[in-house]
Amino acid sequence: MPRENFNDLLAFIAVARERSFTRAAAQLGVSQSALSHTVRALETRLGVRLLTRTTRSVSPTEAGERLLLALAPRFEEIETELAAVSEMRDKPAGTVRITAIDYVIKTILWPRLSKLLRNYPDIKVEFVNEYGLTDIVAERYDIGVRHGDQVAKDMIAVRISPDVRMAIVGAPSYLKKHPAPVKPEELVAHDCINLRLPTRGSLYAWELKKGKRALQVRVDGQLIFNGTYHMLDAALAGFGLAYLPADLVEPHVAAGRLRRVMEDWVATFPGYHVYYPSRRQSSRALALVIDALRYRP
Numbered sequence: 001m002p003r004e005n006f007n008d009l010l011a012f013i014a015v016a017r018e019r020s021f022t023r024a025a026a027q028l029g030v031s032q033s034a035l036s037h038t039v040r041a042l043e044t045r046l047g048v049r050l051l052t053r054t055t056r057s058v059s060p061t062e063a064g065e066r067l068l069l070a071l072a073p074r075f076e077e078i079e080t081e082l083a084a085v086s087e088m089r090d091k092p093a094g095t096v097r098i099t100a101i102d103y104v105i106k107t108i109l110w111p112r113l114s115k116l117l118r119n120y121p122d123i124k125v126e127f128v129n130e131y132g133l134t135d136i137v138a139e140r141y142d143i144g145v146r147h148g149d150q151v152a153k154d155m156i157a158v159r160i161s162p163d164v165r166m167a168i169v170g171a172p173s174y175l176k177k178h179p180a181p182v183k184p185e186e187l188v189a190h191d192c193i194n195l196r197l198p199t200r201g202s203l204y205a206w207e208l209k210k211g212k213r214a215l216q217v218r219v220d221g222q223l224i225f226n227g228t229y230h231m232l233d234a235a236l237a238g239f240g241l242a243y244l245p246a247d248l249v250e251p252h253v254a255a256g257r258l259r260r261v262m263e264d265w266v267a268t269f270p271g272y273h274v275y276y277p278s279r280r281q282s283s284r285a286l287a288l289v290i291d292a293l294r295y296r297p
Contacts, residue, residue, distance in 0.1 A: 008042040009071055011035055012050055016060045016068045092284040093122035099136060100145035102129045103245060104230040104272055108161055109145070109293065116292040123285045131226060132198035137277055142286055148270030157273040159295045165268045166207075167246040169258040173238035182259040184208050184217050191240030192219035196226045209267040260264075267297045271295065 003084050013036065014024040025032040042140040048235040050064035071073055076229055100109060105127050113125055128141070136144040147164065151157045166212045170180070174191075181187050187206070195204040202225065226232050228244065235242035235249075246266070274293055276286075 005042070008038050010075065011038045012042055012064070013072050013075065014066060015039060015051060015058060016064055017072070019058050021058060025281075033177065044215070045159045060180050061288075084119060084168060090121050092288055094283055095124040095126060095128045096286050096289045096290075097128065097141045098145065099128045099129055099130045099139070099141045100142050101159060101228065103248060104145050104161075105129060106229075107248070108272065112292050113289065115187040116288060120285070120288065125289065129227070130198070131195070136275075143274045143276045143290065145272055145274055147288070148273045150275055153276045155275040156278050157271050157275040158290055158293070159271050159294055160293045162297070163268050163271050165246040166266045167204075167249050167253075167260055168241055168243055168262050168266060169235055169253065169260055170241045171236055171238040171258055172256065174240060175259055175261070176234075180259070181219040182262065183214055184265060187217055187219050187241070190219070191221040191223075191229045193221055193234050193240045193242040194219065194224040194241075195228075195231060196224050198226070204243075207267045207269075208262075208265045210265050213265075 011024070011028065014028055018024040018027065021032050021035055023158060028035065029034060030038075035240045039051060048063045049061050052059050052148075061191055070145055090206045098105075098109065109127065117125065118122060129200065133146070133150065134144060135139065136142075145160070148157065148159065168181075172176075177280055178190055180205075192206075196202075197204050205217065205218045206216055219241075223239055224232050225234070228248070229240045232244060232252075234240065234284060235244070241261065249258055249260075253260060276290075
């Protein structure tokens, strides 16, 4: 049967259930004569009488009863599914894939998104810890996280943190054996804990700045990691100096487990931003995630 005749079946079901053209017409919002014409046309196409009509009542024939029992539950299932799909407009769902470094995931993304995810159980988030400048389009991420000055111009960027100040720190046990450095050139005499970047497999050069003078210093040491928290643990264990976000080391500095050195040489970077392609259509789930991460001073 052509799809445009599904309404004829619904008209028949309404009459068969109500056993009245008058009540069924009122339910469907059509005239009684139009409804009667629709059902007669359906019977003509099927070549079988579906309703027995008298001046006082309407009742299904044997064929009509069979059709009613077969079709009514199926149309109810369709209506239920359509209602469920309609509800999804107001019920955000889907997976949001995010690439960021472990420090950002732990200190910014997770604290904010854990609250959101409790309220929206149908939103899923995949966190991927990466230190490379990943192409989020090629790798099929929904959003990435970088310092503001690292975001490409063709991306939409939303700030999620204040500016990030760095710190050079060492444990008292290490600094007891090695005089604290004062100038960048003195770092060559120290064990420095290095960060391996996936881009070309290179080591991160410490970015130092004092006034208008900016330097990128390549340091050496016994340990190389590819994550912020391993570097912090090594510094706490007295294995050397580490270049880390100031807010991450501050509790350890306050407790005396670490000491800052070369405080007049540390750099400040533009705050972290989430970014995504300007051409990408934002789903409701993605929009909620971005809004939850937005920096609000």
